[in-house]
Amino acid sequence: MTWSGKLAAGLGLAGLIVLFGLLGPLLTGDPATIRDIGLTPPGDGHLLGTTITGQDVLAQLTHATRGSLWIGVLVGVMATVLSGVFGIVGAYAGGVVDEAFSLFSNVMLVIPGLPLVIVVAGFVPADQRGTWTISLVLAITGWAAAARVLRAQTLSLRNRDYVAAARVSGEKTWRVICMEILPNLLPILASQFVFAVVLAILSEAGLSFLGLGAADSSTLGTMLYYAQNGFALQREAWWWFVPPGLIIALFGGALALVNFSIDEIINPALRDRVRRRRDVVATTPVAAPVDEDVVLTVSDLNVVYQGATPVHAVKNVSLTLRRGEILGLAGESGCGKTTLAYAINRLHRPPAEVTSGSVVLDGVDVLALGPEELRAFRWVRLSMVFQGAMNSLNPVTPIRAQLQDVLRTHRPSMSTSDREARCAEVLRLVGVDPARLGSYPHELSGGMRQRVMIAMALLLEPQVMIMDEPTTALDVLVQREILNEIKRLRDELRFAVVFITHDLPLLLELSDRIAVMRGGEVVEYATAEEMYLRPQHPYTRQLLASFPSLTGERGALIR
Amino acid sequence: MGYHLRKVAFYLVALWAAVTLNFVIPRLLPGNPVDILMAKLQQRGGSVDPAARQAYETLLGTGGRDSFAQEYLAYLGNLLRGDLGVSVSAFPAKVTDVIGDSLPWTIVLVGLATLISFVLGVGLGALVGWKRGTWLDSLVPATTMLSAVPYFWLALILVALLSSGLGWFPLNGGYDVVLDPGWSPEFLGSALYHGTLPALTIVLSSVGGWLLGMRNMMVSAMSEDYVLTARAKGLTGSRVMVRYAARNAVLPSVAGFAISLGFVVSGSIVTEQVFSYPGIGSKLLQAVQNNDYALMQGIFLVITIAVLGANLVVDLLYGLIDARTRDRSTVS
Numbered sequence: 034m035t036w037s038g039k040l041a042a043g044l045g046l047a048g049l050i051v052l053f054g055l056l057g058p059l060l061t062g063d064p065a066t067i068r069d070i071g072l073t074p075p076g077d078g079h080l081l082g083t084t085i086t087g088q089d090v091l092a093q094l095t096h097a098t099r100g101s102l103w104i105g106v107l108v109g110v111m112a113t114v115l116s117g118v119f120g121i122v123g124a125y126a127g128g129v130v131d132e133a134f135s136l137f138s139n140v141m142l143v144i145p146g147l148p149l150v151i152v153v154a155g156f157v158p159a160d161q162r163g164t165w166t167i168s169l170v171l172a173i174t175g176w177a178a179a180a181r182v183l184r185a186q187t188l189s190l191r192n193r194d195y196v197a198a199a200r201v202s203g204e205k206t207w208r209v210i211c212m213e214i215l216p217n218l219l220p221i222l223a224s225q226f227v228f229a230v231v232l233a234i235l236s237e238a239g240l241s242f243l244g245l246g247a248a249d250s251s252t253l254g255t256m257l258y259y260a261q262n263g264f265a266l267q268r269e270a271w272w273w274f275v276p277p278g279l280i281i282a283l284f285g286g287a288l289a290l291v292n293f294s295i296d297e298i299i300n301p302a303l304r305d306r307v308r309r310r311r312d313v314v315a316t317t318p319v320a321a322p323v324d325e326d327v328v329l330t331v332s333d334l335n336v337v338y339q340g341a342t343p344v345h346a347v348k349n350v351s352l353t354l355r356r357g358e359i360l361g362l363a364g365e366s367g368c369g370k371t372t373l374a375y376a377i378n379r380l381h382r383p384p385a386e387v388t389s390g391s392v393v394l395d396g397v398d399v400l401a402l403g404p405e406e407l408r409a410f411r412w413v414r415l416s417m418v419f420q421g422a423m424n425s426l427n428p429v430t431p432i433r434a435q436l437q438d439v440l441r442t443h444r445p446s447m448s449t450s451d452r453e454a455r456c457a458e459v460l461r462l463v464g465v466d467p468a469r470l471g472s473y474p475h476e477l478s479g480g481m482r483q484r485v486m487i488a489m490a491l492l493l494e495p496q497v498m499i500m501d502e503p504t505t506a507l508d509v510l511v512q513r514e515i516l517n518e519i520k521r522l523r524d525e526l527r528f529a530v531v532f533i534t535h536d537l538p539l540l541l542e543l544s545d546r547i548a549v550m551r552g553g554e555v556v557e558y559a560t561a562e563e564m565y566l567r568p569q570h571p572y573t574r575q576l577l578a579s580f581p582s583l584t585g586e587r588g589a590l591i592r
Numbered sequence: 593m594g595y596h597l598r599k600v601a602f603y604l605v606a607l608w609a610a611v612t613l614n615f616v617i618p619r620l621l622p623g624n625p626v627d628i629l630m631a632k633l634q635q636r637g638g639s640v641d642p643a644a645r646q647a648y649e650t651l652l653g654t655g656g657r658d659s660f661a662q663e664y665l666a667y668l669g670n671l672l673r674g675d676l677g678v679s680v681s682a683f684p685a686k687v688t689d690v691i692g693d694s695l696p697w698t699i700v701l702v703g704l705a706t707l708i709s710f711v712l713g714v715g716l717g718a719l720v721g722w723k724r725g726t727w728l729d730s731l732v733p734a735t736t737m738l739s740a741v742p743y744f745w746l747a748l749i750l751v752a753l754l755s756s757g758l759g760w761f762p763l764n765g766g767y768d769v770v771l772d773p774g775w776s777p778e779f780l781g782s783a784l785y786h787g788t789l790p791a792l793t794i795v796l797s798s799v800g801g802w803l804l805g806m807r808n809m810m811v812s813a814m815s816e817d818y819v820l821t822a823r824a825k826g827l828t829g830s831r832v833m834v835r836y837a838a839r840n841a842v843l844p845s846v847a848g849f850a851i852s853l854g855f856v857v858s859g860s861i862v863t864e865q866v867f868s869y870p871g872i873g874s875k876l877l878q879a880v881q882n883n884d885y886a887l888m889q890g891i892f893l894v895i896t897i898a899v900l901g902a903n904l905v906v907d908l909l910y911g912l913i914d915a916r917t918r919d920r921s922t923v924s
């Protein structure tokens with residue numbers, strides 16, 4: 034179901050129940066009328082049968098639904114206001130106020146609610162226990178979780194530019210909160226309100242069932258209380274006991290659906306996707322190898338994102354990579370260079386599909402591999418270094434575990450000490466102290482993290498390494514160091530590199546050959562020297578011209 | 593301040609808040625609990641000497657004779673000595689003894705049920721998130737529906753169907769009353785048999801929350817770069833799912849344990865009432881029905897301490913499974 038479908042279904046069901054509670058009491062008779070037809074099963078005259086004293090269950094149900102909804106709304110409003118005050122105002126004010134409010138919410142959160150409510154209800158004499166008292170107590174014990182969520186959201190909103198702009202321009206605090214912050218919190222507030230209503234109805238039902246509910250109201254909980262004390266289930270009078278609980282469950286379920294859709298509005302990643310399909314739809318038969326020296330051949334590769342309007346992200350791309358060669362792949366963001374790199378390793382995700390072409394790596398037809406063969410192929414023959422090493426390393430395990438994972442999977446027979454030794458060896462290769470093996474990613478600098486990623490890519494001595502913008506997020510000096518490292522390692526270990534970046538001048542220094550991509554096509558493919566001296570395509574010239582020459586002669590810094 | 597110190601300090605503050613709440617509530621609310629208690633005590637043949645009255649007044653308020661501060665200090669002093677007063681509903685038993693008898697039942701029942709529910713919910717949630725777009729997706733609305741059902745309603749229907757109807761489980765109680773409580777295999781077997789249906793109710797009603805939370809986090813985690821890297825590394829699917837995606841996705845579920853534990857404890861109080869389970873929840877209700885304020889307060893305090901303790905343990909564990917929190921300097 035799509036999010037709008039869920040929203041419609043949830044709102045529809047909840048709306049029906051609300052209507053039932055609002056209009057039902059007008060249409061059914063007096064719920065308190067006693068008749069001498071106790072426990073009549075559902076039938077003519079009494080659609081849902083009668084209670085033990087002959088009262089009409091349907092009439093009771095409509096009044097009870099109204100009572101429960103009223104308490105739910107009361108508590109929902111009060112709890113949302115409380116959570117707003119403590120969550121939004123605290124986070125916006127910051128400093129001591131925030132610390133104090135946040136501490137208060139957290140304390141209220143860990144003190145269990147219902148026992149507290151029971152104790153409070155126990156102290157208040159039954160005749161003074163009205164709807165408002167119960168609602169107030171439920172609200173006071175039920176707002177804290179929402180406040181925490183709102184605080185986190187407000188903290189992140191507070192630092193956004195438009196909020197900062199409003200503050201700098203001298204807007205009053207309450208105005209900034211109401212005009213800039215609240216509208217952005219609306220989905221969350223709505224979801225918290227819905228949650229508070231459901232929780233209140235459930236808690237009130239529990240309290241009433243225990244005989245601690247509001248004395249002046251009739252709710253679904255009190256109805257269940259009387260049903261239970263009238264031994265409804267033991268007398269098999271299910272029509273008396275089941276409907277009140279079912280209404281609560283249906284209402285809760287309906288509002289949960291609403292919450293699902295709100296979640297999906299806030300977080301688009303949760304929305305239903307197209308069903309899984311094959312990542313490779315069709316391939317072209319592989320031609321016989323032309324040259325022993327060629328390690329990777331991509332021929333006429335096509336990748337399409339199968340959306341409502343299919344996007345042809347990679348169009349008839351053909352590339353060859355020789356042993357030990359660095360092939361540069363240049364182009365602006367969105368030109369398909371990353372999609373191409375992922376497709377070579379078949380890492381592209383649905384809805385992307387390879388629609389035709391072939392990828393041959395050292396005699397292996399990559400697009401024809403089965404799932405298990407593909408898994409065994411990855412990293413052994415072809416490893417990758419991704420854009421942004423910050424997020425490429427698992428934040429919750431030490432570097433050691435992430436390096437050893439590779440050996441454990443691809444070299445299961447390796448002994449523990451050999452594994453440890455190999456991990457230390459690759460770290461030394463990239464200039465990282467092996468003592469860092471026990472570190473977590475957040476304890477390393479950005480440059481060091483990228484070195485660890487390169488070390489990881491070296492672990493199994495693959496023939497080809499794909500590097501997707503490996504240095505973009507680093508400062509210029511670290512970038513230089515890492516590029517020099519890559520060249521040195523390539524010279525020592527003789528692997529081939531596909532180096533992806535938008536920085537064409539950098540590629541001119543680094544690579545042997547360069548492919549310039551635009552709109553999914555390779556528009557120019559030549560040696561670095563050729564491209565520097567005689568750029569053919571207007572787009573290449575444009576790219577070259579758009580980077581100011583910092584170094585004068587080509588390679589002035591690197592060599 | 594280190595992570596652990598900060599956590600311990602927070603829970604000390606929370607504990608102090610709970611203790612103080614316990615002190616303030618009977619003094620702020622209407623009614624005259626001490627008089628009611630003394631009347632009850634007299635009915636049960638207890639002594640109505642000034643000493644007994646004073647003990648209750650320390651707990652519930654002297655009606656303005658002593659200052660608030662004096663009362664508070666006396667109350668804290670009693671707590672530190674482990675003196676929670678005398679129960680009138682179980683006269684002449686001390687509140688601590690009544691709690692001591694019933695607490696293990698609840699801890700085992702709620703503890704096991706919560707653990708099962710957490711493991712089941714998180715495990716299923718990880719799987720549902722991982723296998724998105726398959727039939728497993730339908731587990732989400734199904735379990736959410738179950739968590740919207742009132743605990744006691746579900747429990748009573750299960751009793752009617754499985755115990756009264758099919759006779760698979762006993763109707764109520766914590767063990768077969770002909771047996772003597774002890775560590776004998778018969779008794780343990782009987783306790784297990786009696787505990788199954790209450791535990792099942794708790795698991796059924798609470799598993800949906802864990803499942804949904806875990807599934808949503810799993811979906812977010814799967815689009816993270818480290819999962820892509822793990823796939824590129826040629827790791828097996830199960831390894832990527834468990835060590836990379838689920839390992840990260842589970843963190844919010846663990847961090848949010850406090851919220852969930854509150855629900856489970858609340859639900860189990862009602863569930864105990866349905867099953868006449870000899871735990872602390874049914875004792876609390878018994879205390880409420882009999883105006884046994886001393887017992888009521890004692891139980892509230894013990895439940896709160898147990899929940900705070902469980903949360904402290906979980907928070908300290910969280911520091912172990914997420915190294916980043918240990919190094920963060922701000923209170924979160």
